[in-house]
Amino acid sequence: MFAKYIVLSALLLTLLTYTQNVLAQEFPQHGLRVETITDNLTIPWAIAFSPDGRIFVTERTGTLRVIENGSLQSDPALKLNVGRAEGGLLGLTLDPNFEQNHHLYLYYTYSEFLSTYNRVSRFTESNNKVADEFILIDKIPGAPIHDGGRIKFGPDGKLYITTGDAAIASLAQDPNSLAGKILRINPDGTIPDDNPFENSPVYSYGHRNPQGLDWDPKTGMLVATEHGPSGERGFAHDEINIIHPGKNYGWPEVIGNEHDSRYVNPLFHTGNVAWAPSGAAFYDDDKIPALKGKFLVANLRSVHLHAFEIDAMHGKILSEQSLFSGTFGRLRDVHVGNDGFIYLLTSNKDGRGSPAPNDDKILKILPMMPTLPPLKQMREGMAVECSDGFELVIKASNGNPACVKPATKLKLMERGWAH
Known part of the structure; x- marks a missing residue:
């Protein structure tokens, strides 16, 4: 079984994400x-x-x-x-x-x-x-x-x-x-x-x-x-x-x-x-x-x-x-x-x-945001399918989609890593 999601506007999501994070600095040595x-x-x-x-x-x-x-x-x-x-x-x-x-x-x-x-x-x-x-x-x-x-x-x-x-x-x-x-x-x-x-x-x-x-x-x-x-x-x-x-x-x-x-x-x-x-x-x-x-x-x-x-x-x-x-x-x-x-x-x-x-x-x-498994390049109107028991998130770092378990999705969203 698959859950199907329609990407309404990949470009808009990416632009919004970029705007929100343009002032961010990363410190990977500290994970912050x-x-x-x-x-x-x-x-x-x-x-x-x-x-x-x-x-x-x-x-x-x-x-x-x-x-x-x-x-x-x-x-x-x-x-x-x-x-x-x-x-x-x-x-x-x-x-x-x-x-x-x-x-x-x-x-x-x-x-x-x-x-x-x-x-x-x-x-x-x-x-x-x-x-x-x-x-x-x-x-x-x-x-x-x-x-x-x-x-x-x-x-x-x-x-x-x-x-x-x-x-x-x-x-x-x-x-x-x-x-x-x-x-x-x-x-x-x-x-x-x-x-x-x-x-x-x-x-x-x-x-x-x-x-x-x-x-x-x-x-x-x-x-x-x-x-x-x-x-x-x-x-x-x-x-x-x-x-x-x-x-x-x-x-x-x-x-x-x-x-x-x-x-x-x-x-x-x-x-x-x-x-x-x-x-x-x-x-x-x-x-x-x-x-x-x-x-x-x-x-x-x-x-x-x-x-x-x-x-x-x-x-x-x-x-x-x-x-x-x-x-x-x-x-x-x-x-x-x-x-x-x-x-x-x-x-x-x-x-x-x-x-x-x-x-x-x-x-x-x-x-720091975790590295999530990449999916294929998305475009507006594209259907993204997640396996049964997984849900779609949009990564805050680059606007790309990923399929994760519901508990993981909640944690990612709480920490600002995904939308």
């Missing part, structure tokens, strides 16, 4: 391909996905942008008057109940009476516009550098916030300062009863400039990235730390592998080579088998994405791999989308990079 989702952004810093498929992205210059149905909306969702240099509109996250309450949270730098601060505020979104600011935590010390800025909801429903030392290293060791810390608050800005320090949002301290946060899906442990020194005490020694409540991570007293029992040692540090690690994410989806189970770190100075296999429970790095080195320039954030694929933000227009045409961009990582 990368597509450009949006370009011509201005220093994008953080990205978030709504349940209805929209993409929200902050631009450090103070603009919140929305991508809907694959199109960057010309009107910004929000425009804030923010601090400059390395401060600005930084972190972004959506409320776990965004579908019901449309709350989103922003971390931004501002100036007041010749002083610089950071704050985290909650806003409400409606029809791609954001308004009704409610300040959750304020007067976080700010500066032209070392502003931290990553915000994420943890599995416990609490909001976690990274803050830099505001270029005053001693603040990281000051328990009464909000600088150089990882903070933990309730979604309404109140302090959780189970925080390690009474009536304080401080969750951990002794940080220089932490910029990435995520939770290990196997253990639930919090892992953070942190920029090392750039002259104050040597150079480099960027860190990855497993964050424990109430613990001191040593800055500026120790860096790298300078062991001291008073401080928590890093899970990993870069030695004398500077990476400037930024956003981070655990990947626990099946859509990209090559990266499943990896801890992904977007790096600015070293212009690559790093994939770690971590044993968080025992504090070990089991393996590591460098991806896309130098290809896309500085990488600010990495995020797992609702579709199970991985998204990157470039940061080549931030004053430290070398912008390529149409920078900055949102990039999407997908698996």
Whole structure:
């Protein structure tokens, strides 16, 4: 028995496929391909996905942008008057109940009476516009550098916030300062009863400039990235730390592998080579088998994405791999989308990079397409027959048809390999 399919327009399918993939780059050594989702952004810093498929992205210059149905909306969702240099509109996250309450949270730098601060505020979104600011935590010390800025909801429903030392290293060791810390608050800005320090949002301290946060899906442990020194005490020694409540991570007293029992040692540090690690994410989806189970770190100075296999429970790095080195320039954030694929933000227009045409961009990582058995050349109106138990797919790479089993067809379509 055969199932017969009529090719309506081979040429049209091929042209559509070419259009959709013209911006894709393939990395066969890693089994990955990368597509450009949006370009011509201005220093994008953080990205978030709504349940209805929209993409929200902050631009450090103070603009919140929305991508809907694959199109960057010309009107910004929000425009804030923010601090400059390395401060600005930084972190972004959506409320776990965004579908019901449309709350989103922003971390931004501002100036007041010749002083610089950071704050985290909650806003409400409606029809791609954001308004009704409610300040959750304020007067976080700010500066032209070392502003931290990553915000994420943890599995416990609490909001976690990274803050830099505001270029005053001693603040990281000051328990009464909000600088150089990882903070933990309730979604309404109140302090959780189970925080390690009474009536304080401080969750951990002794940080220089932490910029990435995520939770290990196997253990639930919090892992953070942190920029090392750039002259104050040597150079480099960027860190990855497993964050424990109430613990001191040593800055500026120790860096790298300078062991001291008073401080928590890093899970990993870069030695004398500077990476400037930024956003981070655990990947626990099946859509990209090559990266499943990896801890992904977007790096600015070293212009690559790093994939770690971590044993968080025992504090070990089991393996590591460098991806896309130098290809896309500085990488600010990495995020797992609702579709199970991985998204990157470039940061080549931030004053430290070398912008390529149409920078900055949102990039999407997908698996390489498999090689399917070729069929005869098709033309419009041609009948293509598949044996009983097989169904026709059109390969996304070249528009050619192939006969596959139904389960395979579903998997190919889910991963974007076929139509």
